[in-house]
Amino acid sequence: PPAKGRHGGHGEREIRSPWVLVDPAKPTVMSGMSDDRDRALALKGSMSGRYVWFRYGGAPYVTDDPQVIAAVERAFAPVQAVSGRMHVVGEKMGEEGARQGGIGARQSELAARQAELATGLSRMAAVEAAAAAEEARLASRHAALAGLDAGDREARRAAVRAEREALLAKRREARSQRHATEQQVHAARRQFAEQQQAVTAELERMSAALEQHGAELRTLGDRLGEALTAADDQATRLFADAVKAGKARAVK
Secondary structure: OOEEEEEOOOOEEEEOOOEEEEOOOOOOEEEEOHHHHHHHHOOHHHOOOOEEEEEEOOEEEEEOOHHHHHHHHHHHHHHHHHHHHHHHHHHHHHHHHHHHHHHHHHHHHHHHHHHHHHHHHHHHHHHHHHHHHHHHHHHHHHHHHHHOOHHHHHHHHHHHHHHHHHHHHHHHHHHHHHHHHHHHHHHHHHHHHHHHHHHHHHHHHHHHHHHHHHHHHHHHHHHHHHHHHHHHHHHHHHHHHHHHOOOOEEOO
């Protein structure tokens, strides 16, 4: 009965005629199981150059006939072509995924900057609130001076006025900083909105591209299955002809 195996690393399928192409100058190509590859590679010491190990009628054979080897490669060429295209499409999907990750990182950076500016606004508001409370305290102190004699009252008023002027300067500075921070926040929000629109458009494009790649992969998957079946059928006929023509010998 057909054995389950791997066609050149393309997944498990029913294989009628497992085979392994060994080429000293290239990676091993196979349509079979790992045990088949091990058996084929074990013959390296007794073979020179390229050869194909295969199983036909349940028995293992080997051939180094150039025509048989070339015919096996031609039979498997459509499989390699479809597999190569699947690899290309898979890489494109990976690139799109990497770009999506980059967009997410940019969004996070901008959001973090907005949060930082918002924290700055809160801090400026707290400074202003503290200054307002201090001003109220100074006003209360100023009112309390009415009960003092003229000399003491004038000296204390001068001290209060000096504190109040310093406080007013501090409040002006805080308002100026808050205004600058507000401008930065508004600019960051505009930038975020603009970038968000660009990101949305880019994500939509990526989503469409990924869907297109996914559809192509599904189509290629169907084509790969058909190519593998056709290659296995051709290989079975090739090996039958090789055995009958004496171009292959039985091995253990």
